[in-house]
Amino acid sequence: MITLAVDCMGGDHGPRVTLVACRQFLDHHPQARLLLVGLEQSLQGFAHERAVIVPASEVVAMDDPVEVALRKKKDSSMRVAILQVRDGAASAAVSAGNTGALMAIARYLLKTLDGIDRPAIATQMPNSRGGATTVLDLGANVDCSAEHLLQFAVMGSALVSALKEGGEPTVGLLNIGEEVIKGSEVIKKAAELLRSAANSGELNFYGNVEGNDIFKGTVDIVVCDGFIGNVALKASEGIASMIVGALKAEFSRHIFTKMAALIAYPVLKAFMQRMDYRRYNGAALLGLRGLVFKSHGSADAMAFEQALIRAYDAARNNLLDRVRIRIAHAAPLLAPADAQPKTGIAATTHR
């Protein structure tokens, strides 16, 4: 039996979506148990033999500053969910709440693993091979050093090995190609560190990749600075939604095109399912002494269930131990990147 702690109050829709997702998830996963964390009056209608309600009296709002979430709301559903992980009551926590707050609280309560300066956010993006490419970091860290990128590569390799069959996953370093300068100094140094790590058998380094390689599926894991990963993710979501919008607009232009849409409906539906971003919902917060998964704030029940499944699979496959073992094994290579750990969270919260 695997137990997950769910922050039922997080996200744009709260219990209206999370509880529906939880029920579907429990129905599909007979070996799962859920701790439903949130305001008692919002959750008391929910009954399931493998679900327990854990009350919390506060809710972190989507626009709460990190300080407020961390210091003022000590009994928030987000915090209580993560406490379940820290105290061993749950194997992983899932929240659709404010990313900054989630990362800060998770880091404060769980602490980072030895050898890791900065936790990272890793997600999957669909690729044209029909699989998914894992990309990290997606915005938890900006101005990453070469050492941070190496840590991300080691953590990403552990994540993908835990969740996917097959050999040692390949790691690509996100760079720019034929243009004037081939990468900054940080990237050049990171490539050297990754090459040494590969030579020591710590990971399977493919080499530099470019933005389009994420979607080509050239490698299993793409490693980059959080600022760049975040821009790449959002730009991709932006163009994808523009393209789908244009397709819909063309098919609803007039009566003939609408008839064509009707005839093409099964094909268009299959296409939309294939391109459905919700299938990839659920980003892992890596590098902490406990498993935490972040759902998109706007997730619907189907998408939130995907995040629960991802957390369940990670717990079932002992992701935490795998990351820990990997990191310990690579320890001699992982020189501390920050003399004083100065991450975004530290900078924000230790003022």
Place this chain on the structure above:
Amino acid sequence: MITLAVDCMGGDHGPRVTLVACRQFLDHHPQARLLLVGLEQSLQGFAHERAVIVPASEVVAMDDPVEVALRKKKDSSMRVAILQVRDGAASAAVSAGNTGALMAIARYLLKTLDGIDRPAIATQMPNSRGGATTVLDLGANVDCSAEHLLQFAVMGSALVSALKEGGEPTVGLLNIGEEVIKGSEVIKKAAELLRSAANSGELNFYGNVEGNDIFKGTVDIVVCDGFIGNVALKASEGIASMIVGALKAEFSRHIFTKMAALIAYPVLKAFMQRMDYRRYNGAALLGLRGLVFKSHGSADAMAFEQALIRAYDAARNNLLDRVRIRIAHAAPLLAPADAQPKTGIAATTHR
């Protein structure tokens, strides 16, 4: 009459594509004259009353290192085309050759404008408002300072004002949103500089934007570091080609879906035209004392003609003077960003 110098040898296809594009362009633009630069034997078959062949004995290969292009091939078609601009024989040069070489040669021959440390590459990306968003820089500069980003904003505003009707174009600073850290120190400082420039009436600063805003059309101009712009561009191209590929795959799955495609063909064709990346071909090299446009290396004749049109429009609308006037006007704000100009090109070529 506007004269353009065309590097007919550049790109993946050379004269086979560029000459076809040149003829189409001349047919569509009775006020244009072309200087066709390249190997005499490759161009001699081309005759047009408004075209003159300018011989060059060498060709910069797509994979030539910048040093080779700049120092060894002194009579390359790329270099001779840019010389036409420097010497006043042409108002703009267009090449589909190696970006790094083009930027280095253009910078060496034309020099940068006063007040500009680093030339930038600006291109248009389609947005869901049916227009285009201009993004710079796209890879000429990595590790940009706040001052560089301000220079890009001023140059981008001049470019868009020259090519588009309407009021003062809006400028967005590419940042990351709700995530843990809202931007790096450089971005925070750049936002301050842009705000002051807006207060002085130098440009119309909208504020921070995110990756998806490029395709939403939130602003006319998105300013970013070249590394980030390059990754965003390539990631977007990557997902766009994945989506179009998936659509084709769904429609060619079996006999029924193929019939559906036949019926939906006019709609799908309209969609493909709308999404056609070739329409946006032609990036401007900004910040030089002369106009240079870069076509995608893989451009076909239709795409290369777009790059010619863009150069023609820029020359016709006095882009160079507009950039110069803007820069001069903003001069008090444009403190030199590099104590010693250290651009990628300088770093690569002055070794």
